Amino acid sequence: MGTADFARVITGTAFHTPARDRLEVLEDHAFVLDSTGTITQMLPAGDARRTELVEAARSRGVLEELPKGSFLIPGLVDLHIHAPQWPQLGKALDAPLEVWLHKYTFPMEARFADTAFAAEVYDEMVATLLAHGTTTAVYFGSVEVEPNLVLAEACLRHGQRALIGKVAMDDPDNCPPYYRDDSAQAGLDATRRFITELRQMAGEDPLVLPVVTPRFIPSCSDELLAGLGALAKELDCHVQTHCSESDWEVGHVAARLGQTDCEALSGHGLLTERTVLAHSNFITEDDMGLLCAHGSAVAHCPMSNAYFANAVFPLRQALERGVKVGLGTDISGGFSPSLFDAARHALMASRHAASGTDPSLPPEARGPGSRPLSTVETFWLATASGGAALDLPIGQFAPGYRFDALAIEANAPGSGFRHYAALDAPEDCFEKLVLTADRGAIARIWVDGTPRLD
């Protein structure tokens, strides 16, 4: 590459996990980006080409040098978040899912039909999520088309990578009259219009993508589910929905269809290699086989599972089977805007699941003794595996990948992420970062190589 062929150069030490069990420490590398924010080269200190490139970038004013004590990591990928539940974050968690939806959540989401309200809330929400390190979010929107376009505008304005779904839900038995598609056909027409208008808005090389989004089987007619499966194929879209989340939900689907959620979704063409299924706590061995066969992914949302699921997602089993898994905050079923928090809850949930939780049992009978998540695996779920679930070139540092990244600063005032150069090996520093980095430690945020929230 000649010195003219780059748009930006960023230097610093980076941590990333390109494979489930593999931490790579990229000591003092120069990341060379093209005009789309794609990494074209990664040059370690001492590489003969590096000095010339760095000097050329400096003289053109497109060099960013991370100070010592700051670490680059890939941006965090939140695979499951409900945008119109943002005002409800941290409250209304005193009821089971089937009550919570009707008592709190549908009324809250319905308010977003007021696009002025939506604009105000979404502008602040997107900025806050970015500030917490979420460079990619997979959003459930609300039922009407317009507020979801308002959300897309906010993501484009702030520069957050986003996948956004107009929520489709039409079953009069399970959706209130004030908040549903009037019919299956109305839901399909509105979804098509949303996808078309969002694509027009996002343009070429889009930062924001549309997602076909049946809310979950209990709120959708068979006609709507089948139509959405066909639409996803015709318009070549990602798909998201909730799957096998709780006892009530699994029982509802079994009673109505005599199938598991995965079987029914597969039958309607909704399992694809760009499908993200939130939760999936109760999936069977055969369901895991279906997910592998279709290449569909699970968004594991441990925080909301503690409220709604009545069980812990069999994460180790799913990983061993080769199911794609990433993490979600599931706002507002989860109460934190931070995917770091979701990752730490995943770690804790997996440790409880592995050991078992009944102290009256002897240790050998208490739990399955399966291997809990490691810190490296936890970080991989929040970054590289999330990117792979979406089939997007994000979540790790490699040529061809977009530079979506965070600079995490050790020893920032007020932050719990403390680094002792004389005591902490790079691997210690990585572990501390995964377990303690917080909003106060996030010093810089890039999406597509462009600094955001500056």
Ligand SMILES: Nc1nc2[nH]cnc2c(=O)[nH]1
């Ligand atoms: N956690 C969660 N589960 C759902 N199932 C259907 N809708 C929802 C929702 O909004 N949150």
